[in-house]
Amino acid sequence: MARGIGLDLRAVVARLAAMIQVEALWLSVESLDMRAGMESILARVVRVFGAAQPHHAYLFANRRATRMKVLVHDGQGIWLATRRLHQGRFLWRQGQDGRIELTRPQFDALILGLRWEHLADGGIIHTL
DSSP, X not given: OHHHHHHHHHHHHHHHHHHSOOSEEEEEOSOOOTTOOHHHHXXXXXXXXXXXXXXXXXXXXXXXXXXXXXXXXXSSSEEEEEEEOSSSOOOOOOOTTSEEEEOHHHHHXXXXXXXXXXXXXXXXXXXX
């Protein structure tokens, strides 16, 4: 019986993940106070990026770059998630206009705390 419940839960999780479709990922290089809630972060998205576009994710890190909040507009509502690194820091270089567009492999590397700026096709990370 427990096995059937686990399969149902996996199906629900898969459907939820499909609901949160992300077509573009944006990183703000300006730090964010991690006490900020959804409304404050949404106001920051509008100020930095001009608008909260459907199916876009907006990433903000704290000053020490050890925590990150991600706001996602799924087309119907807003999702807010937090990521904290136990070791290391999130790394990026300053963008010209205070924001950087990320590819999905760059996002995946960034949230793991890996060097992502020189990420090549196939997930290979090149060093400087």
